Amino acid sequence: MVNSGMSDRILMFFIYVSMCLIFAMIALPVLFIVASSFSSVDAVTSGRVYFWPVEFSLQGYEVALQSPSITRSFLMSVFYTAAGTAISVGLTLLAAYPLSRRDLGIRSAVMVFFTVTMFISGGMIPTYLLVRGLRLTDSVWAILLPGALSVWNMILARTYMLTSIPPELFESASIDGCSDWRYFVSVVLPLSVPIIAVIVLYYAVSRWNAFFDAMIYLNDRSLYPFQLVLRSILVQSSGGDFDLSLSEQMNKAALKNLLQYSMIVISTAPILALYPVVQKYFIKGIMVGSLKG
Amino acid sequence: MAFLNFLKKDFSKRWQLYLMLLLPVSHAVIFKYIPMYGITLAFKDFSLRDTMFGGAWVGVKYFRQFLGAPMFWSLLKNTFAITFYSLLAGFPLPIIFALALNEMRSRRVVKTMQTITYAPYFISTVVMVGIILQVLHMRVGMVNNLLDLLGFERIDFMGKVGYFRHIYVWSGVWQSMGFSAVIYIAALAGVDPGLVEASVIDGASRLRKIWHVFLPSIQPTILIQLIFAIGGLMSLGFDKIWLMQNSVVLPVSEVISTFVYKRGLEQRQYSYATAVDLFNAAVNFALLAVANFSSRKIGGASLW
Known part of the structure; x- marks a missing residue:
């Protein structure tokens, strides 16, 4: 001892x-x-x-706030995050709810249909050619649509609905003449608030941080999201050719580093402000995920 | 016929559910299944004006071209070296961290540590690379400022081939250790308290308790995570490594995903790039299958 x-x-x-x-x-x-x-x-x-x-x-912050391309791309990112998250969450719930209903005959077939896409994907080039073929390039739809549905999040939501909403609830509701849609809106959605919060945050964070789709699909600089402008300032160490005042400031070697530090702070501040809420729900989300695994 | 009848009956009863599925299913058909057909590009000669469905069949021409290319082995080696190093450093640390955290009594300290280590996960890749470049900056970076203060020479971290892998891997650990640990912390919270109590009564030290009670309890979780990690050995995410590349470190940082991007989207060799991507996906799938098989044989945990 x-x-x-x-x-x-x-x-x-x-x-x-x-x-x-x-x-x-x-x-x-x-x-x-x-x-x-x-x-x-x-x-x-x-x-x-x-x-x-x-x-x-505060010189770094002053320069950053005076640049029109920084403020515009910041606002574009707010738009992409809000609209993209709304589309993603909508699609996810529309798939998750029917697939959580044990009385749907084609349930397992549709499940397989979605799961296959987790293991086999067309990859970078075919996806690019598809978006180009649909003439979505240089529009906000190229950012909002292609990656909108994450099968992983869909399975997360479905698992939650399967495990925490008792099927007896549906039986008694349907005896009272409640339709499938009505049941979804007035019973399933209110009971799924915790998992909806989790997937909203999953989608929102990944939308806010994304830059690849914007890089390959957008030429029009007025549509650029914040991360692309950040990339040119932080990684390429240039003002790009976004706007004259910004490239001018970045060319002053002296100011460059200072502006880079300020940009790092500006870009992370919104997420850090939301962090306490985000953290709580993210951990919950992982717990639900691990229940399944 | 039986199937059609079944479908008809199912639909007439549950048509509202069918309608709800319409949108997500068509999304998957358009943005997932049509690109899957696009994999056939790898076996075709594709001209710039063709759509995804055009081009003449050329068999495995582009696979031969890639396997015979001078950079084939260096791409394979770079990809594997970085992912394997990441696995070696990034896999055990979150487990050890979770076990250590589990031993601490003060709830406040545990919560604080979790919050702090978890935060970097939310930093975007672009900003993460920005932070790496700033902290390691030759003239104004934190590390070099400290080296200078202590009387050492300043080091050009991003300008030397030898540092690249270490920087890539350890910045990854820095960013994701707390996040990866959460799943183990959750698993540890579910360990039967009776088991722990029994070991304490038997006079087990903390180290023995960790070794004989906690570690075996989270073994299934560890195995599942390991299968995923091995399955991803050849799939190196594009974003971070591409953002960290510069002309000096290119010999060690050119990996399959960045190569696909450059050949495909910059040089517009669509068929060749698709073939390389497909080769990579096939290797990945094989690795995942092997990992899954061995895990089922050894530890009884598997994905399928």
């Missing part, structure tokens, strides 16, 4: 030390970027910023 007490203490010591290390590894880079974004151009370019703003300034 004495021995195991000793080894327990050593183990706990290691655990606490590694937790502190993990904490530092995640917090320090974040602190560095936030601190840099509030520092002066001079302090940033001379590499004097560590974890606290040096010579406090």
Whole structure:
């Protein structure tokens, strides 16, 4: 017993030390970027910023907010996220509910039909040619439609409806003359609020973060989402040819890094603000998923 | 005929459900099944003006071309090296992290650690690569500022071939460890408390408790996750690696997905790129099947 007490203490010591290390590894880079974004151009370019703003300034944010292409693409992303999430959630629920009904004869056939698409996909080129063939390129539909339905999310919602809504509810409702549609709207939807919240968040986060479809389907810069403008500023380190004032600022080598720090903060702030809510539901979503697995 | 009758009866009773399915099913037909037919491009000579359905059949010409290409082995090696390294580093750490977290008594500390480690998962790939470039920046980055402060030379992290894989893999661990751990934390929460109590009464130390009670309890979860991970060994996501590429690190960072993108969408060699993509998907599926088979034999957990 004495021995195991000793080894327990050593183990706990290691655990606490590694937790502190993990904490530092995640917090320090974040602190560095936030601190840099509030520092002066001079302090940033001379590499004097560590974890606290040096010579406090808001210049990076001022430049960012003055650029029309940054504000426009931000608003486009808000639109893509809102409209895209609405379409996705609609399609997902319209599939999940009928497939959760045990009395639907073609249920398992349709399930197989959807599951196949998780394992076999046309890949990058055929999908591109399809969207081009449908003449969707250079329209918002190219962003909103192709990836709208995630079979994974559909299965998540279906599992929830199957396991947490008792079938007896439908029996008594249908005796009272309730139609399938009516039952969906007034019983299933209200009872599925937790899982709907989860898939709304799943879709919204992936919509907000997506850039690939926009990159291959859009030429018209006025339709660009925020992530594409971010890519040109953060990764390609140029203002692109979005707007004159932005490329001008990015060309001033001095201002470039400062603007990059501010952009990182601006782009992550909305998600971080929603984070407490998001986190709660995401964990719930994974729990439902693992119930199935 | 029997089937048609069955369908008729089913439809007349449940027609509202059929109507609801109409929209999602047509979406899947258009955006999933039609591109599946497009896989045939890999066996055709496709000219730029053809639609997905045009072109003359050429058999396995493009597969031969890819297998004989000088960069075939380097693409295969790069893809495999990065994913295998990611698996080696990224797979055990979340499990260890979840087990360690499970030993901590203070609910507040556990919650805080979970919140903090979970947050990076929501950062978009573009911003993640932006953060990597900034933190490791030669002149103004955090790491180099600290090296400089401690009297070391500044290092050009993104300008050296040797650092690329490490940066790719460990930034991935940084971003997803907390997220990957959630599923294990959930599994650990479901461990029978009676089992834990019994081991404590028997005088088991914490380490023995972890080894003999907690680890075996979450073994099915670990195996399922491992099957997925092995099935994805040759499927390296396009976004992050493509954003991290520059001309210097291209020799170690050109992988199958970036190659497909460049050949297909930049150089418009549609048939060739589709063939490469299909080859990759076939290898993936084989890996998944092998992983699933061995897991069923060894541990009794499998996807199908």
